[in-house]
Amino acid sequence: MPMKQMVLIFMMFIAGCPSLERSETSTAKPREVLIVYTGNLLAELKPCGCSQEEDQGGIERRMQYLKDIRREHPHILLVDTGDHFKEPTRQGKLKAETLLTATEQMEYDAVALGDRDLLYGSKFLKDRTQIPWIAGNLMIDHFEPARSRVKIFPNGLKVGILAVADPGLFYGHISLSIEDPKQTVLNLITPMRETEKPDLIVLLTHAKRESALNYLNLEGVDIVINGHMDTDSDDIDMAPVRKDGRLFVQSSPRGQKMGELRVQIDADGNKSFKHNLVKLDSSVKFDSEMVKLYEQYNEKVEAIFFETLAGKRNKSKQSVYAGETVCKTCHPAEHSVWSGSGHGRAYDTLRKINKAFDPECLVCHVVGFNIPGGFISELDTPGLKNVQCEICHGPGRDHASSPESGFGNQATEACKQCHVKNHSPRFNYAKYWPRIKH
Ligand code: HEC
Ligand code: HEC
Ligand code: HEC
Ligand code: HEC
Structure with missing residues (x-):
């Protein structure tokens, strides 16, 4: 039935x-x-x-x-x-x-x-x-x-x-x-x-x-x-x-x-x-009452975030990522489309709701969180905020120093890392790509 x-x-x-x-x-x-x-x-x-x-x-x-x-x-x-x-x-x-x-x-x-x-x-x-x-x-x-x-x-x-x-x-x-x-x-x-x-x-x-x-x-x-x-x-x-x-x-x-x-x-x-x-x-x-209880939880999450920063800083080495400002120098048109899209302000979205320290959110709203050379904090890695080029095209430090065509053309496969059912239930490549096409 x-x-x-x-x-x-x-x-x-x-x-x-x-x-x-x-x-x-x-x-x-x-x-x-x-x-x-x-x-x-x-x-x-x-x-x-x-x-x-x-x-x-x-x-x-x-x-x-x-x-x-x-x-x-x-x-x-x-x-x-x-x-x-x-x-x-x-x-x-x-x-x-x-x-x-x-x-x-x-x-x-x-x-x-x-x-x-x-x-x-x-x-x-x-x-x-x-x-x-x-x-x-x-x-x-x-x-x-x-x-x-x-x-x-x-x-x-x-x-x-x-x-x-x-x-x-x-x-x-x-x-x-x-x-x-x-x-x-x-x-x-x-x-x-x-x-x-x-x-x-x-x-x-x-x-x-x-x-x-x-x-x-x-x-x-x-x-x-x-x-x-x-x-x-x-x-x-x-x-x-x-x-x-x-x-x-x-x-x-x-x-x-x-x-x-x-x-x-x-x-x-x-x-x-x-x-x-x-x-x-x-x-x-x-x-x-529950708003207060949730705030207390959120404060503890923030405290853990700052507590674990030192350990991450020690581990950070030369990053595989160049960062969007570097890509911008040679791909200004793509960059300007990107920075006007939701991906270009995904970190701000978190900051506005007091969540820019929550690992459960950062994984999909910044570059390479929890990956060596990736985002650590706004202070440590200001150039890796938001859903940047290199999330979809792959780490591009090497490409940026010796550019060649064909780099990063697996990008269409990247969406499903983040546009998953519980976070983006209406995701459909044919409908979503035109909105960020560059
Ligand atoms: C020094 C200039 C320079 C920088 C910096 C640079 N690129 Fe490129 N990029 C190029 C050139 C040149 C090509 C090859 C274009 C061509 O021949 O079609 C290219 C190709 C590409 C392509 C493939 C396009 C194609 O036609 O196959 C992508 C995707 C790309 N770049 C993304 C990036 C990203 C992401 C960054 C930042 C990490 C970046 N580029 C940084 C110059 C640059
Ligand atoms: C699995 C990846 C993923 C995680 C984890 C994630 N997000 Fe998102 N978030 C997305 C995607 C994808 C979108 C866009 C959804 C769409 O438009 O279909 C989004 C959109 C948003 C938006 C709406 C932005 C707007 O203005 O339209 C907010 C707010 C947001 N996320 C907050 C959070 C918070 C808070 C957390 C942590 C509690 C979080 N996200 C965790 C992937 C994620
Ligand atoms: C959300 C994922 C995503 C982000 C972020 C993103 N791109 Fe792309 N990009 C793509 C996809 C998908 C294509 C189209 C690939 C296709 O249709 O074969 C593309 C195409 C391109 C092309 C043209 C490649 C070609 O074959 O013509 C260039 C150059 C490029 N992107 C550069 C950039 C730069 C620079 C940034 C950052 C400012 C960026 N992209 C951000 C997913 C992304
Ligand atoms: C690293 C995670 C991640 C990946 C990979 C990703 N997205 Fe997103 N996407 C997000 C988040 C987070 C948002 C919400 C941004 C905001 O407004 O804060 C979003 C929002 C969007 C939006 C709505 C915003 C707008 O400007 O219209 C579209 C469309 C979109 N994504 C398409 C794509 C496509 C197509 C791909 C694959 C080529 C892709 N995304 C890959 C995380 C991701």
């Missing part, structure tokens, strides 16, 4: 299966909880802003969204399906710490663990005692997240939450043993239904979509919320799936969209679901 149709169907209320419990008279109004879910955050604190389409998500907008929705709705269950972290680097860890602080302040009800969440070890997670971690089938050394959780709402509704991860995603992890996820759900669900008697059971799964869909067959589970990404540019099929009155939904990539699942339960225990995805785009304001 085409996705559009699928989504339309789920926009309507769908009647679910009646539960065995009938505690109230059938004239009572149905009670409602709003499940709000995220996942696959991959340490993305703030979208880079390289393209409008991808300018979604980030902690500043997420917090504002949560404050707004909590004012509107008294019964919210906020959950995450895992995969918070990305790079095993110093900056990656700094982002991870900032993200967990944001997560604490957002007051989640349950946060599941994915394969990327053990990147910095279990202590890193354990120390965040305010985060309601949940993992049904992961036996982690020195860390015991809850196996299940139950939340009781002021309207009396009781929601049971379970979480399991697919063992296949955890190859190579030490200090961890993993139990069979399906058996774990069955082992947890039976006592939960007997003692807690929840009105609704939500299962958070961390698995590939195809295998997570199987959890829809598990007796007792009402809703499956799945997350997992192999790479940060994976396309994720976000279409909800309904089966026998149960519902499967999927967390969006990199926190770009908030999942909203409105569940109504009538006096006879009949459930109906209404699903919606909310884009965290520029129509959502920035929450001021």
